[in-house]
Amino acid sequence: MSELSPELVASLEAIVGKDRVLSDADSKAHYGGDWTRVYRPAPCAVVLPGSIEQVQEVVRLAARENLAVVPSGGRTGLSAGAVAYRGELVIALDRLNSISDFNPVERSVRCGAGVITEQLQNFAQEQGLFYPVDFASAGSSQIGGNISTNAGGIKVIRHGMTRDWVAGLKLVTGTGELLDLNRGLMKNNAGYDLRQLVIGAEGTLGIVVEATMRLARPPQDPVVLVLGTPDMASVMEVLEVYQKRMDLQAFEFFSELALQKVVEHQGLQRPFESPTEFYALLEFEQRSEADMELAMELFEHCVEQGWVIDGVISQSVAQAESLWRLREDISETIARWTPYKNDISTTVSKVPAFLAEVESVVNGAYPDFEIVWFGHIGDGNVHLNVLKPDALPKAEFQQRCGEVSRWVFEIVQRYGGSVSAEHGVGLLKKDYLHYSRSALEVDLMRQIKRAFDPAGIMNPGKIFDL
Amino acid sequence: MSELSPELVASLEAIVGKDRVLSDADSKAHYGGDWTRVYRPAPCAVVLPGSIEQVQEVVRLAARENLAVVPSGGRTGLSAGAVAYRGELVIALDRLNSISDFNPVERSVRCGAGVITEQLQNFAQEQGLFYPVDFASAGSSQIGGNISTNAGGIKVIRHGMTRDWVAGLKLVTGTGELLDLNRGLMKNNAGYDLRQLVIGAEGTLGIVVEATMRLARPPQDPVVLVLGTPDMASVMEVLEVYQKRMDLQAFEFFSELALQKVVEHQGLQRPFESPTEFYALLEFEQRSEADMELAMELFEHCVEQGWVIDGVISQSVAQAESLWRLREDISETIARWTPYKNDISTTVSKVPAFLAEVESVVNGAYPDFEIVWFGHIGDGNVHLNVLKPDALPKAEFQQRCGEVSRWVFEIVQRYGGSVSAEHGVGLLKKDYLHYSRSALEVDLMRQIKRAFDPAGIMNPGKIFDL
Known part of the structure; x- marks a missing residue:
């Protein structure tokens, strides 16, 4: 529905309070969308519950009225998983933002769904600990949303995804009942681990209202290497050599074209003179001098083998940070070419062949398109960016990219890869889900x-159609 | 049924071959049970399929005939999850034992469900890598069974459970269809992670027939500390201090009574003269001299604080191994008292209060019972062992332990713990599942x-009744 009836507004206000039911156009636009700009937000209203009980009451009411709901966190999603585009009621978790019950022995802490990622990172730091899941939207993304999308980021090869840090979670199901899953236990083999099912379910099984998050030991100072390689196969050799001897925290890559754009537009210096086809960025934690010596020894080995042409190693934290900018500034830099983006993965070792095939298909059909590659190569996750030629009208570019999508996903399918490595499915990837998941799998989902949601009111139409 | 009809035997033989359908008493007893000795194995027959396709065909036949099946791996389970006790057909995975497709870049390898844990550990070692999930039954447990029970062990605080090493798995569902879940991807946020649901489902959702397992970098030489503490609260302080600065590989504990029994019956030496209430055993990987220095510095801090009374640190791998025996030989040593065992967990920090409460309840009612505590305290998993007094007849001891069970599980429930930390539910813990999981959770299961299993033929009656 486009507007709630006055009776429903009154019922909602009775639950959450008078000022917590919003139906002005600004609020609808603000709370009804995410970072995607494809679907126009059009919720019937927005409610801001202040407790788990209020979330339950709102959901029970919605179930009775057969009113679809969309949970809303930090709204930084990139797959339109949190977009309310057809009259749904938005339940925004912003007010469930308390951090409590910190336990230094467990190294765990209880977070409301609305706790912002950075808030948790800062809290951990104040306790002399570390919350290791980190990504560009940490300043506004919320824990509930991170869990619902199993958010990844730049340290996945060392620290895993959000999934790996959820010791317990509370979920309000589609009937308004509350599930308290795993209660912070490290070991619990008593029946199916339903918590795992909820992580990454994008709000389709219910609303994550609270979680017990684990924290890690604080890392020592990071050391960063940027290595120039002649081809993708060499990047893989470098990965294998380093991972066999060191606990890498990050292993990223980017192409020469990506570097060129970043150097030109961000005023950064090239890491070294000689341009090479691809660059690998490695980070490790320096726990003693021995780590630095080992890193240098492996570097020399890679040079001898011809896998590395040139390289640089940071000598300070500041230098490590500035080397990271070569990789982290890519996304912002290429935004001016309104790139067509895809967040895809294969198994790590297949990446070189996969990249070559995608390039050849896209270049064959559209020789005027520039392709910028970068990503978390250590975990097989690459970001494909096709840049719009300046002369090409936007609409025509979009239309041609539609064709590119199909070709890319067909290649993803042949490589047994994922159409969404870390951004989730939402609305944006729904039509492509079958390239990664069988009909039987979707039927089981x-x-x-x-x-979990017999009335089908929890974020319906996301991931798959009912 | 107690015996298969000649027609069914012929149909099965047509699928798996003439010698692969066994119905002699010895085979039934061998393949129909596990390490528990509570239920008498009584399958109708045993089949040994030689391929995934054969497993599918057998399951399809069973579904048509409404014949319950029990998957059988290494049969080392401790909760009767793999016991066929009421005429089920046992599908033994022993023949699916090939290791293939080793990939050094992914550090992954494809294993048939019947691959033995030790076989995988040895394979990893031959490749200069490491499979870190390790436990007493590694010599006979199988990968499929490890996955179905989410096996844990002694290195969980560093390396996690089996769950953390499964990059992909293939499952034959109750309709004989094959699910290929996650295909070895490190990052895949395209829909629900059904793989996670299968891990720990004890064969009730289908039969795990193959898995892609991850391997780790080989560890450096281990260093072991055994520390004597005045009480459980001190053990917790020691845990916190060490975990904040070092990546521990193990943090185990045992009580003075456990040490006494082991010293007396295994001819081992006490780690140091002074007896203390509890002992903590810590293991870390020595990557450089700095690690040893840090471990000593923390040790001195703990002594100054009064948390540690005495301690010993291994100076060689051989010495590390002999210190481990103090902990690892406990189970075998106390077997002579036919102990009543429970594998329970709470959150780590609640362990001291939990232990005290259980002791007080058991000692209050049965002052003649000796309690031996040991376990993986770093992850909140304790093994409660009540020893049978020599004079007490076995039947009476068993009966009194039934009461103990109820009291212990009531305390577990109050502490939000798990009635099965790592052994699974099977038949043995089924009646106690409600102490750890709500009625709603069990209904969702x-x-x-x-x-996954519309006909209800996959290991029915395990975990919960249908």
């Missing part, structure tokens, strides 16, 4: 959703 | 099972 539907039946599982029905068990 | 039932519905999920129905989606």
Whole structure:
């Protein structure tokens, strides 16, 4: 529905309070969308519950009225998983933002769904600990949303995804009941681990209202290497050599074209003179002098083998940070070419062949398109960016990219890869889900959703259609 | 049924071959049970398929005939999850034992469900890598069973459970269809992670027939500390201090009574003269001299604070191994008292209060019972062992332990703990599942099972009743 009836507004206000039901156009636009700009936000209203009980009451009301709800966190999603585009009621978790019950022995802390990632990172630091899941939207993304999308980021090869830091979570199901899953236990083999099912379910099984998050030991100073390689195969050799001997914290890559754009537009210096086809960026934690010596020894080995042409190693934290900018500034830099983006993965060792095939298909059909590659190569996750030629009208570019999508996903399928490595499916990737998941898998997902949400009101139409 | 009809035997033989359908008493007893000795194995027959396709065909036949099946791995389970006790057909995975497709870049390898844990550990070692999930039954447990029970062990605080090493798995569902879940991807946020649901499902959702397992970098030489503490609260302080600065590989504990029994019956030496209430055993990987220095510095801090009374640190791998025996030989040593065992967990920080409460309840009612505590205290998993007094007849001891069980699980429930930390539920813990999981959770499990296994033929009666 486009507007709530006065009766429903009154019922909602009775639950959450008078000022917590918003139906002005600004609020609808603000709370009804995410970082994607494809679908126009059009919720019927927005509610801001202040407690888990209020979330339950709102959901029970919605179930009775057969009113679809969309949970809303930091709204930084990139797959339109949190977009309310057809009259849904938005339940924004912003007010469930308290951090409590810090336990230094468990190294765990209880977070409301609305706690902002950076808030948790800062809290951890104040306790002499570390929350290691980090990504560009940490300043506004919320823990509930991170869990619902199993957010990844730049330290996944060392610290894993959000999934790996959730010791317990509370979920309000589609019937308004509360599930308290795993309660912070490290070991619990008593029945199916339903918590794992909820992580990454994008709000389709219910609303994550609270979580017990684990924290890590604080890392020592990071050391960063940027290595120039003649080809992708060499990047893989470098990865293998380093991972066999060191606990890398990051292993990223970017192409020469990506570097060129960043150097030109961000006023950064090239890491070294000689341009090479691809660059690998490695980070490790320096726990003693021995780590630095080992890193240098492996570097020399890679040079001898011809896998590395040139390289640089940071001598200070500041230098490590400035080397990171070569990789982290890419996304912002290429935004001016309104790139067509895809967040895809294969198994790590197949990446070189996969990249070559995608390039050849896209270049063959559209020789005027520039392709910028970068990503988390250590975990097989690459970001494909096709830049719009300046002369090409936007609409025509979009239309041609539609064709590119199909070709890319067909290649993803042949490589057994994922159409969404870390951004989730939402609305944006729904039509492509079958390239990564079988009909049987999608059917099982539907039946599982029905068990958690018999009325089908929890973020319907996301991931798959009912 | 107690015996298969000649027609069914012929149909099975047509699928798996003439010698691969066994119905002699010895085979039934061998393949129909596990390490528990509570239920008498009584399958109708045993089949040994030689391929995934054969498993599918057998399951399809079973579904048509409404014949319950029990998957059988290494049969080392401790909760009767793999016991066929009421005429089920046992599908033994022993023949699916090939290791293939080793990939050094991914550090992954494809294993048939029947690959033995030790076989995988040895394979990893031959490749200069390491499979870190390790436990007493590694010599006979199988990968499929490890996955189905999410096996843990002694290195969980560093390396996690089996769950953390499964990059992909293939499952034959209750309809004989094959699910290929996650295909070895490190990052895949395209829909629900059904792989996670299968891990720890004890064969109730289908039969794990293959898995892609990850391997780790080989560890450096281990250093072991055994520290004597005045009480459990001090053990917790020691844990916190060490974990904040070092990546521990193990943090185990045992009580003075456990040490006494081991010293007396295994001819081992006490680690140091002074007896203390509890002992902590810590292991870390020595990557440089700095690690040893840090460990000593923290040790001195703990002594100054009064948390540690005495301690010993290994100076060689051989010495590390002999210190481990103090902990690892406990189980075997106390077997002569036919102990009543429970594998329970709470959150780590609640362990001291939890232990005290259990002791007080058991000692209050049965002052003649000796309690031996040991376990993986770093992850909140304790093994409660009540020893049978020599004079007490076994039947009476068993009966009194039944009461103990109820009291212990009531305390577990109050502490938000788990009635099965790592052994699974199977038949043995089924009646106690409600102490750890809500009625709603169990109902969701039932519905999920129905989606994977509409005929209800996959290991029925395990974990919960249908």
